[in-house]
Amino acid sequence: MQGRKTALITGVTGQDGAYLSAFLLQKGYMVHGIKRRSSLINTERIDHLYQDLHEGNIHFKLHYGDLTDAGNIIRIIQEVQPDEIYNLAAMSHVKVSYDIPEYTANTDALGTLRILEAIRILNLTDKTRLYQASTSELYGMVHEIPQSERTPFYPRSPYAAAKLYGYWIVVNYREAYRMFACNGILFNHESPIRGETFVTRKITRAVARIALGMQDKLYLGNLNAKRDWGHAKDYVEAMWLMLQQDKPQDFVIATGESTTVRDFTKMAFAEVGITLEFVGEGAEEIGVVVDSVNLNYYIPLGTVVVAVDPRYFRLAEVDILIGDSSKARKVLNWEPRITVKELVKEMVEADLKLFKRDRILRSNGHEVLSTDDRW
Numbered sequence: 001m002q003g004r005k006t007a008l009i010t011g012v013t014g015q016d017g018a019y020l021s022a023f024l025l026q027k028g029y030m031v032h033g034i035k036r037r038s039s040l041i042n043t044e045r046i047d048h049l050y051q052d053l054h055e056g057n058i059h060f061k062l063h064y065g066d067l068t069d070a071g072n073i074i075r076i077i078q079e080v081q082p083d084e085i086y087n088l089a090a091m092s093h094v095k096v097s098y099d100i101p102e103y104t105a106n107t108d109a110l111g112t113l114r115i116l117e118a119i120r121i122l123n124l125t126d127k128t129r130l131y132q133a134s135t136s137e138l139y140g141m142v143h144e145i146p147q148s149e150r151t152p153f154y155p156r157s158p159y160a161a162a163k164l165y166g167y168w169i170v171v172n173y174r175e176a177y178r179m180f181a182c183n184g185i186l187f188n189h190e191s192p193i194r195g196e197t198f199v200t201r202k203i204t205r206a207v208a209r210i211a212l213g214m215q216d217k218l219y220l221g222n223l224n225a226k227r228d229w230g231h232a233k234d235y236v237e238a239m240w241l242m243l244q245q246d247k248p249q250d251f252v253i254a255t256g257e258s259t260t261v262r263d264f265t266k267m268a269f270a271e272v273g274i275t276l277e278f279v280g281e282g283a284e285e286i287g288v289v290v291d292s293v294n295l296n297y298y299i300p301l302g303t304v305v306v307a308v309d310p311r312y313f314r315l316a317e318v319d320i321l322i323g324d325s326s327k328a329r330k331v332l333n334w335e336p337r338i339t340v341k342e343l344v345k346e347m348v349e350a351d352l353k354l355f356k357r358d359r360i361l362r363s364n365g366h367e368v369l370s371t372d373d374r375w
């Protein structure tokens, strides 16, 4: 019988890191994760998986590290001797990448190179398989609908340009050193533990807070942007499947359904019994309550609960993403299970639960959750 496999996950404290850790542990893996040192504890998403190191039979272990530190990456990979590496660590926010472009390139582009070099230097080329978190942002200025593995790239942000380097260096090391390295070109995927400044979570948090009478209005940027939104839980399975194949290949992972930010917002408000109508255009557009059966809080008809704030517009927008994942469906036998409607429901329900708890704590004098709506 084959022994327990070992996986190393960079970006283990992020959304995908948390779902992938749980998935691999359930598959019987020994899971190692790299977390950054921070002044506050940053393991909230994986605390339920944590095992006290003083206990025996440890299957989940965290290491301090950073993708900008080559020596650290080499040391951890040498110590762990992983069968599989999942490179999920990244400065992953498209808009923020304009504020910190060099850091974004250092982590997202050169960080990927550092991992590939570590595998090569440590002579692990025949043992260690690599999954690279590539992205639908590579398509950027879209000239083909839907986008597949054959669609040309046209990055529209420092983030996407850095990820473009990551994509091609993975292909290059695969061809030059015969490494088992794959790019997963994943379209947007969300969950109740999605970072709070990505648009879906920003919306579901605001919907919960408005329904509970804790917030008046939600300010958004471009409501016309269309995204192919899936669930992170479905997508981490695809990452794993890519590394179980006979030969390394790149795959698009998507649902094939695209929704505007405006419609996502409407669907989220509908979950708490608020029907919205959008009126106006561009920066003047507003979302008005036209029906409300909200049991938590009375919201008068005509109330403006969504407004556009141009501060959230992108310098160079990616207008529409819609993925063709037929290759993954055929080769990996993968398909998404959770629809965008189910995703919205799950996220709104989770945020309602979170903010009901928050409200109780607040009423007892505790300031607990940040309401950071800056991005």
Ligand code: NDP
Pocket: 010, 011, 012, 013, 014, 015, 016, 017, 035, 036, 038, 042, 065, 066, 067, 068, 087, 088, 089, 090, 091, 092, 093, 107, 133, 134, 135, 136, 185, 186, 187, 188, 189, 190, 195
């Ligand atoms: P998150 O932003 O939730 O997580 C990113 C992770 O990377 C966090 O653990 C973060 O640590 C870590 N990280 C950031 N910078 C560094 C660094 N310099 N060194 C080490 N670790 C670092 O992203 P997701 O989980 O949503 O995405 C996972 C990956 O997939 C990312 O590479 C992202 O770009 C890519 N991707 C995501 C998609 C999505 O829709 N979610 C779609 C396509 C690709 P910390 O917690 O300390 O900040």
Ligand code: GDR
Pocket: 092, 093, 094, 095, 134, 135, 136, 137, 186, 187, 188, 189, 197, 198, 199, 200, 202, 219, 220, 221, 222, 223, 225, 226, 227, 261, 312, 313, 314, 317, 318, 375
């Ligand atoms: P994205 O995700 O840029 O696609 O990158 P995000 O949720 O930030 O934006 C999606 C779309 O919504 C529009 N938008 C807003 N976005 C934010 N964040 N805040 C707003 O207020 C707002 N209003 C409208 C944006 O303009 C955009 O069109 C995510 C990240 O996870 C990347 O790491 C990943 O590679 C891609 O998805 C696939």
